[in-house]
Amino acid sequence: MSTTAMHRQGAQRRARLPLLGKALLDARFSLGTWAVAMLAVMCLYLPLFPAIGGNDQMQQMIKALPAQLVNALNYGQIASGSGYTQATVFGLLGFLLMTIMAVSAGAGAIGGDEESGLLELTIAHGVTRTQVVLERAAALVFRVVVLHAFILVVLLVLKGPSDLGFDAAHAAAGVLTFALLVLLNGSFALLGGAIGGRKVHGIAAGAGVAVLGYAFNALGNQNPNLEWMHAVSPYYWAYGDSPLLNGVDAPAALLLLGVSALCIALAVAALHRRDIHGV
């Protein structure tokens, strides 16, 4: 059929960022679910601060615990609002939830898509492999940004009534650092999937980095001889300087961001070098 004339009458044009748009459209339900989960965690923990962190009996109980346990759980600063928020939400349950979110999204972006057989048809269309990786990485960044913007809003709402005692700027600094750490874990997952071509490779890479980072931080806290572990722990890079208390540690933030960018660049290179596998 003759299409030239029809094109002039307004055929469906190409979209500017078709893969990003599609990824975000697909993510909208899961984003809502993760937001609800984070809201639940924050509403569960933060309003309890006046009863726990500021409570003398709780302080005495923590003093009675072995110092190693307290260090491992980051409960040392739990008496302050920032320390409490850090220990419960940013450092533990929130970190876990958001890492699961970012790692599964990152692992699915290339590895999961390829394993299911969908990537073959996508790259046979008018896209470059670079574009596939970058648009899907952008979708990952977008997810992390949206969820952490939401976390920041919830935190700003709850910090007054919960008597957390830090200002909005420090809240923003804490959430930003949290977001960068989560993004780093997700970026490793994306890289793992792009190298291995399967979702499980991405999950192994992302979860591995998250778990090792957490463990190295905890071990480094235990003993001066193990402090070198802090140097290789993204978790420590993010939280070592207590951003909720001291604001953004710019070199650490840049390091987190730089490693994520490096992962994505390596993912582009990896996908360019190899065959795409069908089912």
Place this chain on the structure above:
Amino acid sequence: MDHVIEVAGLAKGYRSREVLHGIDFEVPRGQVFGMIGPNGAGKTTVMRCLLDIIRPSAGRVSVLGAEPRRAGPDIRRRIGYLPGELILEGRTTGRRLLRHFADISGPVAPGRIDELAERLGIDLDRQTRRLSKGNKQKLGIIQAFMHDPELLILDEPTSGLDPLMQQEFLRLVQEVRDAGRTVFLSSHVISEIQQAADTVAILRAGRIATVSTVAALRDTAVSRLRVQTHLSPDRTGALLAALPGLGNLRLETVHDAGGSPVCQASAEWTGPVADLVDVLPRLHPVDLALEEPDLEEAVLALYRDPGGDAADGRSEGVAS
């Protein structure tokens, strides 16, 4: 001649196993070029190399004048591709899925998607995960054809389609060919290809066994001949055996409709039909049938052909 696809010495190996052992062929512009071969012959591997989904281990490939690996996305917008193992996202509708591919590879003429959907008889508003294999295949066909590409690369395009839809699909192929497009399609049975294709390449165990026109293939194919006559079996046998194009002659006595015995000769015929016509009057036939040449058998013979390293042919699964 202007070739849309040029392949020279194409080889592809996976780890220890080589799937393609250096194949050469060209697809001229405006032709329908069929590639047939048994499962595991390497048809899918060839097509994936053409689209830069996988990279050749050796050889030279040119598609629409460019090497697929160096070609940008603009080249792939001029190609419509239907994978052999079509996987579609489940949590969406056909319409949204096609719109997504149009976003990437468009523009798509207004109404084109609906026109194709109507011809193939598929409801675009159903969830893709609820579609049968045949209906998913229709979506695959639509996404390959909708942006009116210069070149269509279709891997087992009729798989899962019922005979009526296979005919509709073949009409679609004829239409785009008449509009000057080039079609490269694969199948493991010749009957699908013989109606549509101008040229056929037979791929066997990672090598091209033959490239030939369908007409030439038909000339080499075996026709079945059956003659009934009142002559004696000996006389009939003597007359027919003298013909060089005749093989596997079998003579038997059967009874005609009236119950009288007749001699029936059955044989395979590969010679020029004129030779046969010369002999027929002397046979005084009472019944005669010369059946359409069976391309299927001709192709099966080529599958099994010389040097038949049959073991290679069994490498199913990786690339069919």
